[in-house]
Amino acid sequence: MRLSLNVKVIIVITLTIFIVYLAGVYFVTKNMSKRLRNSMTENSIHITHVFYQQLNEIYSNIQKTQKQLQASTEHAGDFKGVMYVEIYDRDAKVIAHTQKELVGKAPEDKLNPEFVIKILDSGETLVMEHPDEGRYEMFVPVLGTNKLNKGQKVGVIDLAMVYKPGMELSHLKDHATHIIQSLQLSVNDSYSNFEAGKIYMQDLIVHLAEIEGVDHVEIYDKNGVIIAHTNEERVGGKASSEHDSAITEILIEGNTIEQEDPVRNRFSRFIPIMTAANGGGEQISGVAEIVMDMGIIDRKVANFNKIMFKIAIVLALTLLGVITFAMRKLVIKPIERLSEHAKLVAGGDLTQKVAIGEDDEFGDLAKSFNAMTTGLRKSNEDLLSSKYYIESILKSMNDALMVISPDGTIRTVNTAACAMLGYEEAELLNQLINKVIPDEQMPMKELEISGYIVNDEKTYLTKSGREIPISFSASVMQDSNGNIEGCIFVARDITKHKQAEEKLRESEEKYRSLYDSNLLGVAITTYEGKIRSANKTFQDILGFTESELQSMSIKDITHPDDIEENMKLFNDTVKRKLKQYGMEKRYFHKNGRILWCDLEVFAIYDEHGDFRYCFSMIRDITERKMAEEALRQTLKDREILYRAIEATRVGITICDNERNIIYVNEADASMHGYTVEELTGKSTSIYKNDVIFQNMLSEIEPMDGWTRESTNVRMDGSEFPVLLSSVFIKDDEGRPTAMVTACTDITERKQAEEEKQRQFIDLEKADKSIKASLMEKEALLREVHHRVKNNMA
Known part of the structure; x- marks a missing residue:
């Protein structure tokens, strides 16, 4: 038996x-659960x-105090x-009502909840008069007297009185106040105990x-409404649908019911709430639900499993230590030696060789490893040579290059392609080509037919979604049998070229529309200032035909005083120092007269x-220039007239049609x-002779002028005689627009007239002198009228 079999036996025993x-551990855990x-x-x-x-006692007290509140309400209703x-x-819900069937229901008056909240916030009494509904209402707060709510506003009493026409409102108010004060005395303690019980x-x-282990507790009344809950936000809500049947059964039978919720891992226990009945004995008044969190079991089991898992890890480490100690010399050291050589080879050192030891599996592995490194070294040398050559070509290319497999997958991209599209190389490799080229522009079918594409215009999609116009070339790669192995795509960004073309096209269209219009005179000039063409308006303004203009330059039609400035601006624009320029200049008409024109010049580039x-572009402004000169002269004349009026000793007043x-x-x-x-802006009545002025308006209108004596009043109230001469200023249609009045103080003349009775002869001479003076003044007034009329026109 070889050594590797011993290792396998040890591993099997350990496992x-x-x-x-x-x-x-599994069986212990299951029993524990x-x-x-x-x-x-x-x-x-x-x-x-x-x-x-405890619950029955508290709930009984709540029901008892609620009955007391209901009794107090019904008593007040009598x-x-x-x-x-x-x-x-506090939640604006009805807890007592003279009509008992309305308890627990929404208020009949939809505005009452708003009134309740307002009173609970302010603590003030609110009185509502509804004579049209025959009702007088008074809202007052209920104040807590229990130690838990003493002094707090815990509720609101709404008293509604009959309010008929003819009833004395003060008596009705006193009567309502008396009732509600009595009601407050009886309600405050009962409501405080009711609130404290809750x-x-x-x-x-x-x-x-x-x-x-307790997840939460809920208390339901007979209607299935939640009146207490561990989560107070749930109070006032309805019981869930899965609990309705259990609550109904308990209210009827009085049983205790248990339910399990495997989805939420909970166990619920429902029990009836018993309170004293009116005729003695007990009655079911509600249901309590105690919900146990069975998930705590899973958490304890999980905690136990963690402990046991830690023990398992310790045990495994112990066994591993024993096995490692037994195998280190026989197995681990040869593997480590082989691993070190493998790391060196992986790092690129293909000269490494493993020493061959005994004739076993490790000896066979060492021989195979040495043979592998020798083959890798030779192959790597060939590959590196080809790789460096190809990479050098790809990196040096300014155009974007991609190699695509027959199924449309991107296999190679160069640096220029990544820069153009905004991707990293890893983001493009192994992606489909339609990530870059829209499906409708895909060139695959065309390549299958022709085998290549040269300088076709297409669109690439960048990472940001922007479309880039490109000049596109492609060719297919084939193996020795003629089968397609892939395609090479080469693209050049022609965005700037397209933008320049579009800008030139828009510019040409814009200026062509101006050239063809009859609004402005337009001429096309060369670099030297020669006129190449001119539109009909330009010809009409200067009186030359287009053929005549084509033989001229800018200088030939420009006034000598304007040539230097004009040519400097023209040359700066041609040399791109200026984008455009404008000026007002003088031209020579064909008949020799001088024209003023407004000139705008733009340079067009390809x-x-x-x-x-x-x-x-030129626009004839000769009439405007003449008008400006006439205006300057008019202003000069007006200044002379104004100084004359200010210098005269005769009083001059101008008033409008409203005096x-x-x-x-x-x-x-x-x-x-x-x-x-x-005086400026005041009515002529300030002279204390407004009636006279009113008469003057009707008398003067049919005449050219009007002169009469009158009496004016000074600011200090003193009167003095005056001679008034007035004329209308009329518009072009003859309608009066203002009235000019000359006022002469004739106090001295009047004194002379009084002296006339004593010295008639002297007075007659003085009278002639005064009349002569008046004629001069009237002539002056007419002149003033004439000039004022002209200036106002």
Whole structure:
């Protein structure tokens, strides 16, 4: 028998002992699980007995206090004028009502829950008057008196009174207040005990849930509603469908029911809750469910298995140590020596040879190993030579290269392909080629027919999903029998080339549409500034035909004063120092007159960036330039007129059709004791002669002018005589737009008229002088009117 057989015997014995050990652990674990399950069932019975008496007592007290609340509610409902009384708990649920059948149901008034929450938050009394419904309501909080809720707002009382037309509201309010105060005295203690009982019951089931093995505890009322739960968020919900039948059976029969839930690994025990009946004896008032977590058994068993597994590991290590000690010299050392040589060979050292020892299995293995390394060394030398040559070619290529198998799988990719597509080499190898080329562009059928493709345009898909236009070439690889072994794909990214083509096409379309339109004059000029072509609008603006323009340059049609600036900008654009330029310049029309034009120039380049032509657009702005010059002259004339008006001692006022002052000079403002700012924007009534101004509007309109004497009032209230001369400013259609009034203080003249009675002859001479002066002023006023009218037009 050879040595390897001894090793096998030792291994078989070790495995047998280990398997027997694991089988023993399995049977012990199974028995342990059964005993723990029985123990959990017995624990649930024991917990039930301990829990049962306390639960019945607490539940009886809750029902007793709820009956007291119901009795208080019904008693209050017997008072005169009371429609109904209802009591809400913290969750806005009805727990007592004069109509007993409404207890536990949703409030009839859908707004009442909102009122309850508001009162519980604020603690204030809420009064609602519903004369249209014949109802007067008063909501008040219920305050806790028990040590667990003393001073807290634990509920709300809603008292509804009959409210008929003609009833004295104050008497009704006093009556309702008296009733509700009496009700509060009786309800506060009962409700506090009711609330405390619920708290005691909740605390009890929470305490039970802390016992090992108890998952949770639930309490149901007769309607299957959860009134207490270890998880308080479940309180108020309905019993689950799988528990409905058990609860119904207990409420009818009074039995204790046990259920197992293998899915959630739980054991439930349902027991009836007994309370005192009205006629004596006991009655079933609810159901308690104690849920045991049977998963604790699995966890204990799992923990036991961990311990036993650790023991198994120790045992296995011990056996392994014994076997290792026995086999080290006979087996392990030869294997280690062979392993060391294998690592050196794996690292690339194919010169290693293993010393051949005794004539056994290890001796045969050493001979085979030495023969293998000799063959590998020769093959590796040949492969490395070919590999380095091919890799050198692939890495030096700027174009993307992929080798594809007949089934479309990518076998080889070069660095340029990975860079183009955004993948790592490992992400492409052994993937289907349709990851890179869309199915509709797949070249396989074409290659099967022709055997090659040259410079075809296709699309590659990058890792990010972006499409790249490529110039695509491919050829098939065949074996010695002519069978296809694969395909070689070579691709070059032509994105920039495509973008340049598209940009050039869009540019040409854009400028062609401008060239063909009649909105702007367009000319195409060469690098030297020669006019190559011009559209109809350009010809019409300058008066030349296209053939005449084609014999000219930019300088030939440009005003001498603009040539230097124009040519500098043109040359900078041609040389790409500027993208475009614009200017206002003068051109010579064919008839010799000078035109002003707005000029915009763009340079057009091909996809290689070489200059093609300049695109020049002009728009005739001669009329605008003339208008600007006329405006400058008008502004100059207006300034002269304004200074004349300001310099005169005659008061000048301009008002609109609503008699609002839009202009007043310093002389008029000073004459009336105001500043210009105090008069501007005010009504003419500030002169205390608005009626006169109103009459003036109707009198002046059919006439060219109007002159009369009047009396104005200064700011200090003093009156003084004035001579007023007014004219309308009219628009082109003859409609009045404003009125200009000249005001002259004739106080001195009036004084002279009074002197006339004594000195008639002197007064007559003075009167002639004044009239002559007035004529001059009227002439001045007409001039002012004429100039103001022209300026406002």
